[in-house]
Amino acid sequence: MxxxxxxxxxxxxxxxINSGQVFLWQRSGNSWYGIYGDHILKISxxxxxxxxxxxxxxIDMIDFYSFPTFDGWxxxxxxxxxDMDQIFADLSKDVLMSKLIKKYFxxxxxxxxxxxxxxxxxxxSNTNIPMIRNMLTSLxxxxxxxxxxxxxxxxxxxxxxxxYEASINExxxxxxxxxxxxxxxxxxxxxKESFDLDDLRFSSYGKAKEQLMxxxxxxxxxxxxxxxxxxxxxxxxxxxxxxxxxxxxxxxxIIETKLSYVNNTWKKLTTNRxxxxxxxxxxxxxxxxxxxxxxxxxxxxxxxxxxx
DNA sequence: CGCCAGGCAACGG
DNA sequence: CCGTTGCCTGGC
Numbered sequence: 396m397x398x399x400x401x402x403x404x405x406x407x408x409x410x411x412i413n414s415g416q417v418f419l420w421q422r423s424g425n426s427w428y429g430i431y432g433d434h435i436l437k438i439s440x441x442x443x444x445x446x447x448x449x450x451x452x453x454i455d456m457i458d459f460y461s462f463p464t465f466d467g468w469x470x471x472x473x474x475x476x477x478d479m480d481q482i483f484a485d486l487s488k489d490v491l492m493s494k495l496i497k498k499y500f501x502x503x504x505x506x507x508x509x510x511x512x513x514x515x516x517x518x519x520s521n522t523n524i525p526m527i528r529n530m531l532t533s534l535x536x537x538x539x540x541x542x543x544x545x546x547x548x549x550x551x552x553x554x555x556x557x558x559y560e561a562s563i564n565e566x567x568x569x570x571x572x573x574x575x576x577x578x579x580x581x582x583x584x585x586x587k588e589s590f591d592l593d594d595l596r597f598s599s600y601g602k603a604k605e606q607l608m609x610x611x612x613x614x615x616x617x618x619x620x621x622x623x624x625x626x627x628x629x630x631x632x633x634x635x636x637x638x639x640x641x642x643x644x645x646x647x648x649i650i651e652t653k654l655s656y657v658n659n660t661w662k663k664l665t666t667n668r669x670x671x672x673x674x675x676x677x678x679x680x681x682x683x684x685x686x687x688x689x690x691x692x693x694x695x696x697x698x699x700x701x702x703x
Numbered sequence: 704c705g706c707c708a709g710g711c712a713a714c715g716g
Numbered sequence: 717c718c719g720t721t722g723c724c725t726g727g728c
Contacts, residue, residue: 520710572724635709
């Protein structure tokens with residue numbers, strides 16, 4: 396079940412995995428292991444010049460493996476079916492984007508399992524990336540299935556039903572704190588309201604977002620992350636505090652005209668301001684706004700020299 | 704010890 | 717509609 400792929404492509408798995416959009420991936424030697432629902436995904440990079448492959452922008456050979464079998468997962472998960480030439484052409488109309496596309500050549504948006512994505516970003520509120528990782532790892536260890544690959548122990552991501560049946564206290568024991576209530580409400584909404592997360596792939600951005608935001612604990616930002624990273628809404632543009640600061644310094648003119656007040660109060664995000672800013676920036680970047688967000692995010696996080 | 708971190712809902716004006 | 721407040725938790 397190993398598929399080989401020769402790429403002279405705009406794709407850098409390591410940079411992509413490290414761009415803050417996925418949380419359950421870990422490196423071991425020349426391999427990366429990731430959890431996607433109940434699958435373990437594995438990438439092995441057999442390029443002697445592992446450290447230089449970004450510069451050469453050519454990956455001699457990568458092996459993609461999955462357990463259980465998930466044929467062609469690499470195309471799906473890393474969005475290798477996206478027309479990057481068109482996306483780049485589209486975004487390059489913006490001066491900063493045109494720079495970032497070259498600077499971070501190979502950075503991609505990834506597709507995630509919808510339920511895992513939703514729980515992941517529900518855990519992201521008011522915390523940091525190491526903690527999010529800690530919460531998700533604990534949840535998987537407690538509620539997922541144990542699998543062994545290459546002599547390493549992995550835990551798959553819990554099923555909706557399994558978390559639905561868990562008590563708040565059990566969920567809380569995974570260091571999630573007050574987010575346990577949100578996690579619980581997500582599973583309840585999916586089970587009781589019998590709406591299928593996966594079906595939202597086929598809804599419009601607006602309809603899908605409306606559905607997501609009915610759930611207790613899911614606001615604008617988390618909904619936009621789920622839409623972009625797991626529900627095929629490349630026009631979603633999640634705005635967190637980092638992106639907000641970036642918009643203020645690099646896209647002030649785009650935002651400003653849409654706001655009726657001129658002072659800087661918009662730096663604090665209320666629901667209404669989120670919508671105004673979101674509308675303005677999505678209108679500006681267009682149908683690939685999500686890619687613009689990812690490039691911008693990677694740029695500012697690196698400039699801040701943050702530890703991921 | 705106090706403060707902070709990739710939001711959100713609840714509440715008063 | 718706006719602003720404020722509290723929230724679990726681990727790291728500093």
